[in-house]
Amino acid sequence: MIRSFYIAAKDLKAEFRTKQMLNSMFIFSLLVLVVFSVSFGDFLGDAEKVEKLAPGVLWIAFTFAGMLGLSRTFVMETENGCLEALMLCPVDRGAIYTGKILSNLAIVFLMEAVTLPFFIILFNYSLGIGTLFLLLLIFFLGTFGFIAVGTLLSALTLGTRTRELLLPVLLLPVLLPVLIPAVEATAGVLAGNSIGNLVPEIRLLAVYDLVFFVISHLVFEYVVSD
Amino acid sequence: MENAVSIRELSKVFGKTPVLKALDLDLRKGEFAVIFGPNGAGKTTLLKLISTLIEPTAGSVFVSGFNITEEPEKVRKEIGMLSHDSYLYGDLTAKENLHFFGKMYGIDGQELEKRILQLLKEVGLVTKADERVSTFSRGMKQRLSIARALLHRPSLLLLDEPYTGLDPGASLVFENLLKSPEFQGSTKLMVSHDLERGFALCNRLLILDKGKFVYDGFKTNFSGFQEFREKCGSMLA
Numbered sequence A: 001m002i003r004s005f006y007i008a009a010k011d012l013k014a015e016f017r018t019k020q021m022l023n024s025m026f027i028f029s030l031l032v033l034v035v036f037s038v039s040f041g042d043f044l045g046d047a048e049k050v051e052k053l054a055p056g057v058l059w060i061a062f063t064f065a066g067m068l069g070l071s072r073t074f075v076m077e078t079e080n081g082c083l084e085a086l087m088l089c090p091v092d093r094g095a096i097y098t099g100k101i102l103s104n105l106a107i108v109f110l111m112e113a114v115t116l117p118f119f120i121i122l123f124n125y126s127l128g129i130g131t132l133f134l135l136l137l138i139f140f141l142g143t144f145g146f147i148a149v150g151t152l153l154s155a156l157t158l159g160t161r162t163r164e165l166l167l168p169v170l171l172l173p174v175l176l177p178v179l180i181p182a183v184e185a186t187a188g189v190l191a192g193n194s195i196g197n198l199v200p201e202i203r204l205l206a207v208y209d210l211v212f213f214v215i216s217h218l219v220f221e222y223v224v225s226d
Numbered sequence B: 001m002e003n004a005v006s007i008r009e010l011s012k013v014f015g016k017t018p019v020l021k022a023l024d025l026d027l028r029k030g031e032f033a034v035i036f037g038p039n040g041a042g043k044t045t046l047l048k049l050i051s052t053l054i055e056p057t058a059g060s061v062f063v064s065g066f067n068i069t070e071e072p073e074k075v076r077k078e079i080g081m082l083s084h085d086s087y088l089y090g091d092l093t094a095k096e097n098l099h100f101f102g103k104m105y106g107i108d109g110q111e112l113e114k115r116i117l118q119l120l121k122e123v124g125l126v127t128k129a130d131e132r133v134s135t136f137s138r139g140m141k142q143r144l145s146i147a148r149a150l151l152h153r154p155s156l157l158l159l160d161e162p163y164t165g166l167d168p169g170a171s172l173v174f175e176n177l178l179k180s181p182e183f184q185g186s187t188k189l190m191v192s193h194d195l196e197r198g199f200a201l202c203n204r205l206l207i208l209d210k211g212k213f214v215y216d217g218f219k220t221n222f223s224g225f226q227e228f229r230e231k232c233g234s235m236l237a
Ligand SMILES: Nc1ncnc2c1ncn2[C@@H]1O[C@H](COP(=O)(O)OP(=O)(O)OP(=O)(O)O)[C@@H](O)[C@H]1O
Pocket: A226, B014, B015, B019, B037, B038, B039, B040, B041, B042, B043, B044, B045, B046
């Protein structure tokens, strides 16, 4: 288990040195928010309409920015045959998968946290500190499911020539069960609901996260060995 | 004494193409075997099977008594692999690369620090320890990947054409490390296209062709490289 952390720490060290993935994801998600906020300019005074639109816009930004990052996560490993080197280490394949999840989760979640203030400004929200934490919790749960599946599919599409195209096409349908509750929960939080009112969505997200983590963990071994 | 490597009836089929056909091979501890053979003979495939990177279609492989399909993690601990790929992260420094892999092999703390310094000295990269690998020249990368492969003191070294691209300096470093007391006792299985060098280093010669060993014998069977080339050259054509 500790070796998963070593893998994640290594990834994060490399990522923070270049910030390639982080920067491109952040700029992408920011652009999506700006485009939507400009094109919905007229509505922004109307709180009711904003409430209906904004959560979806936010998750569109996160999902596509996240995919941008995911399609790169194993590229670093394949550059000098490093994935092979990892598979030669005395750890089981599951530990490699968990390590990758941890680093992807950290990077994508960070991107989301940095995007949040811009979202609040662009869509004219004023949120209390409690609401912010609740929002981050929802982000985390939604992102975990996204990363659990995305990391697996990213490994799966590794050997294909069209990986950048294939990944979103495969990933989006599988993600619907996590995106829908994530958007609903986000809308709930932004509308001022307390955690008590969001239990069904949170429970759904947690279950999805768990199920996909376990399944992907088991399947990963067959994905990386040919 | 138990063999370092013990292969029985090993077969590998990719799709419908049989690549290895019921191979048998025993390597005693400390033996240095070199495999020659034409392109596509299955040499790399054999090394990948032994190192648990791919699974056999049929047959069994034991490394230091551990079955590769049943106890792959124990097998991996025994193995040091040097291949065409450098197995290094370009965005990390030389030291960080060795640190990471050291920890993955369960070495830690003072011991790891000492080991890294020792290896960096041996491959002549101490002054470059804190530079990013992506800024390294090819030769420097290769020196570092030698250090990486030997980090955890493997008892079995799998070397897949280690000389391709090695400059004379790095080749010398490599040969000296193989001959050093530390690795004298370790078993080595090397794939090479460089007949003369391979012959000079090894004590056992294997020729693989179309997934079968067509020759298996000891260097002492020959008076010298010339005789080996005269007798076995035709099998490599
Ligand atoms: N992953 C794979 N999928 C399908 N076929 C493969 C795979 N790996 C190797 N092969 C096939 O197996 C055969 C043997 O390949 P291998 O790489 O073991 O040869 P080699 O002896 O190492 O050759 P070389 O001297 O060129 O390195 C080749 O015909 C190759 O096309």
